[in-house]
Amino acid sequence: MATPEAFGALRPVCVQLTRAQSLENVARLRARLAGVSAPALQDLQEYVLFPLRFALKVPGPKQERLVQSVVQCISSVLAATRVKKPELLQELFSELCTCLSPPSSSSKPAWLSEELKLAVIQALHTLMHSAYGDVILSLYQPSTLPLLGFAVSLLLGLAEQEKAKQIKISALKCLQVLVLQCDCQEHRHLHEDEAQQCGDLFASFLPGISITLSRVITGDIKQGHKTTVSAIRLFYLTVGFVMADAQLARIPKNKEKLPVEQSRISELMVHRGPDWSKSTAEKLSLLLHKIVEFSSGHPHWKVRLEVVELVHHLLRSCGRALVASFSHLLKAAVGLVNDESSEVQSRCKEVLQGIAEQRIVAQNRALADVLSENLHSLATALPRLMNSQDDAGKVSTLSVLLGYLKLLGPKINLVLNSVSHLQRLSKALMQVLELDVADVKVVEDRRWGCQGACQPSGSLQCGLQKGRAQKKYFRFFTEERVFQLLQQICRVLGYYGNLYLLVDHFMGLYGESGAYRKQAAMVLNELVAGAAGVGVDVLQEREVPPAVDDLRGSIVSILDEYTDQANWYLITSIDTEDIPQEQPVQRPGLAARPGGACGSVLLPSPEPHVTTRALNSNIWQICIQLEGVGCFAAVLGKEFRLLLLSALYPVLEKAGDKTLLISETALGTLGDICEACSYDSLQCLINENSDYLVNGISLNLRQLAHQPRAAQVLDTMLRHSDASLLPLVEDVIQDVLSALDQSHSTQASTFLGVLHSVMAALGISMI
DSSP states (O other): OOHHHHHHHHHHHHHHHHHOOOHHHHHHHHHHHTTSOHHHHHHTHHHHHHHHHHHHHSSSOOOHHHHHHHHHHHHHHHHHSOBOOHHHHHHHHHHHHHTTOOOTTOSSOOOOOHHHHHHHHHHHHHHHHHBOGGGGGGGSSGGGHHHHHHHHHHHHHHHHHOOOHHHHHHHHHHHHHHTTOOSSSOSOOOOHHHHHHHHHHHHTTHHHHHHHHHHHHTSOGGGOHHHHHHHHHHHHHHHHHHTOHHHHTTOOSSOOOOOGGGHHHHHHOOOOOHHHHHHHHHHHHHHHHHHHHHHTTOSSHHHHHHHHHHHHHHHHHHTTTTGGGHHHHHHHHHHGGGOSSHHHHHHHHHHHHHHHHTTTTTTOHHHHHHHHHHHHHHHHHHHHHHHHSOHHHHHHHHHHHHHHHHHHGGGHHHHHTSHHHHHHHHHHHHHHTOBOOOOTHHHHOBOOTTTTOOOOGGGTTTTOOTTOOOOOOBSSOOOHHHHHHHHHHHHHHHHHSOHHHHHHHHHHHHHHOHHHHHHHHHHHHHHHHHHTTSSOOOSSOOSSOOOHHHHHHHHHHHHHHHTSHHHHSBOOSOOTTTSOTTSOOOOTTSBOOTTOSOOSOOOOOSSTTSOHHHHHHHHHHHHHHHHHHHHHHHHHGGGGGGGHHHHHHHHHHHHTOSBHHHHHHHHHHHHHHHHHTTOSSHHHHHHHTHHHHHHHHHHHHTTTTTOTTHHHHHHHHHHTSOGGGHHHHHHHHHHHHHHHHHHHHHHHHHHHHHHHHHHHHHHHHHO
16 A cells, blocks of 8 residues: 555544544554555654554543553554654653653552553563664663653563563563663664763663662562563673773763753763772672572572573673672682583583683783682681581582682682682692591401412403592592592692692691691692693693693602602501511501501401501501502603602502402502503513512512511512513512511411412413
């Protein structure tokens, strides 16, 4: 239908509606509009709107259904046309807002039907989308500030006070359009100056918007997740726009003076100078803390996902202006990285990855300082939290701690270089990683007789459990996921941190007290693995990985400490055969004399203070140190061959230990060494290194009073090799027979075990 024809069809109904405002006349107009083409309706837009606007302006009380029908008709006209005149936009905006306004004598919203409220909100939404090109900007001038403020207060009131979910959500979405943050792509992109001017205007509304939205977000959960999600999105979009670093950086120090005729408007305008920015950031920090604290634990995953988006948007837009708030925001983000929802997990990892890759923390010293302080506070509270929280709470707490370390990345040395920070963190790890050593089974499980004697060469790997760490039980947690997080924390520290500083510090704790020795050894093992980049999950690559020589230097110093007699030869059983009568049993936790602990019969302790807990503790310390040797081999690979001269003999010694847990762990370590050093089997490892092993056994057999385990090493070699080894150890076997003559009363069972292994090797060779 052409414009003249459309005018002829619409004129009678428009005239009739102007004369008599009734539901029937509005319905007739809507019916005629259905047959008018969009181009014709665009030409007749103001003519058609006139009777509808007139119906809203008529003085006196109006029937609600009539107002609703008129508003819906206006909305349908606007949906099909474009508003091209600034005056028309402002007038329609004002008239629609007036439909929601309370009587002049009341400060409360007018009592209106839900249908009418929804119709007006939708009409405002449509009006904002119908404004053509630059016309929309006419609504964002200092002169229109009162009108904008009026609309904002009306929509906030509906969002907060209405019970109907649809009205709350529609009001929030309309507000999002009003502050030029619509999700759709129809709107023209604002130029820098235009965005700056709009930011100045919206700054006047920021307190009211942020406070009201915080109440909506933390309101009754029965309002539904969609309302909460919409409110969170509007909050961070508005705050991110007004507090944007790019905008605040361009604000002049002094407030710009408006013309005299706009002096009253000038009083309403906010100057976003440094003082205002600082004050506003402090107040927003309180609101953000409240919002993320509530929303991070919301039962609906979409709300938690929106919290991640809030962190991402605010950190990207106003990382400098809101730096004080990121203590709360980053805690929320890193806490959600292990969320039960895969969508939240995935998005959270993306956001944290982006933060790390863009080096936002690395390039923002203030933000790095905030993270460091958060880390210090959490490390201080960690022992208490691990003692009081359930396993789910512990996983959440450790996820936050790990997240802080990952975000700090290369800046982690800011923490490590602070004595206070490092001590807090290390002591927290020492307390949290404390083992439960009450299980008597660890002490009771023994390797009896010639168990594991020589096997046929086809099954030489039987018993080698490569890379299998022994299951540990801890005082403060039982969940395996908690231990995995603690491992990652240590590895991330090793990956980014100064390895020499960390090794020196934890070696100090290792030697400081028997109470910390097992935990310190666990941490040292993980630090080295992390430094080598083994099994560590990070958000950003480090700048320079450590050189192999540096890794080897640290490993050598740790190995020297582990295999020192005071730490390697601990009492693990009370055994009459191996403890000479003239030497008393030493106190628990202290090194046994070199001749202690490897007999076959476990008897009650002759000393009341040598408890099962002390023996259990010593067994675990040796096992952790053995696991460390395997870890170091995996880290160095073939380079570890250079350390076999000092490391292999002690490990073989422990593989022959009568305590089952120790011998199993040692066999696992030997498997790790074989793989790392590219030996095909344990037999190859033993045979190719037999020269210095045999030399060590021979020397120690001559000092049997001080080195009673020499026979154990030979026994282990024979049990895991074959008859091809016999010519290499022929002289040593003669030494064993001589030693048996001299010590048959105290060492008989050990030497007979060695001879049994010799016979077994001979038997295999004859098969």
